[in-house]
Amino acid sequence: MSARPEHVEAASLEPGLARDVDYAIDVQGLSKSFGINQVVRKLSMRVKRGQIYGFLGPNGSGKTTTIRMLCGLLTPDEGRGTCLGMDILTQGRAIRRHVGYMTQKFSLYADLSVRENLEFIARIYGVPDAEAAAAEAIVSLGLEGRERQLAGDLSGGWKQRLALGACILPKPQLLLLDEPTAGVDPKARREFWAQIHDLAGAGVTVLVSTHYMDEAERCHEIAYIAYGELLAQGTVEEVIAGSALHMWRVTGPDPAALARELMEVPGIELVAPFGTSVHVGGRDRTALELAIARFAAREELVWRPDSPNLEDVFIDLINRSRDNFR
């Protein structure tokens, strides 16, 4: 019997897959419905090996469903593609052997200790010396002193660290991390991201879903999905440049009231209060400038041209996608 890993065999069995070698994920036209609800629509994405790919979108937009299709846990109704060079339709089991999937909900055993959880995962994945691997993970995760604590009693940040540790224990080539930092404090998030970058530096590909804009900016590339449709993808700079939004920032008394007033003005498509100022934007530059000119007599307001940020772009995308969807 060959000792080669399964994905190498898969690639050599199907010559057509050889071109996919640079992509950890390469899928085309994935769709999925639950009952009458189509929750993922003709989604295509490519993630280069060793990249950190951010997956963003509002609640219920289809991120988790997509992640589950990528590792063969859900079968798409339409579409095809590969994950680590293996077919997502037929080789799910083999794919999952090389993928670390951190689910959106804490999915370790709450009534097992930290050490027991890690040893258990190591055994399931057939890691040769499970005890030694768990002990090593405890040190590398900084969990010494907590190894006997029940996983269910850990704080949110430590639970997340343990879950990531369990994911990487079998040394996967691809990590699918579904909102791994939800509810985690900024220091723990920062440490988490340093670890993700170390893993990517070592060649691991990471697909991470998040609602945090600062985390999107830490990714090599991002994708934005709404109503099951992939609306933008590329580097953060590319996504912002692709938006064609023109922005102004206006400062004045009572920004909340000002924001409500601005929302009613034709030509202004985007209004977002930010602290003491309001971010105002639109895609039609002339219409936007005409709208702003209406406020010229209001001396208490100070207007400055501004650049769109990622949040502006996403809000604009979802506004337009909602209109199309209706």
Ligand SMILES: Nc1ncnc2c1ncn2[C@@H]1O[C@H](COP(=O)(O)OP(=O)(O)OP(=O)(O)O)[C@@H](O)[C@H]1O
């Ligand atoms: N097994 C299922 N059966 C029926 N509907 C489902 C199932 N799984 C997901 N859905 C629905 O599919 C849609 C997309 O859900 P999904 O979990 O993929 O979204 P998400 O982008 O991960 O959202 P969130 O940011 O809240 O995690 C939602 O409307 C959800 O209710």
Ligand SMILES: [Mg+2]
């Ligand atoms: Mg989800």
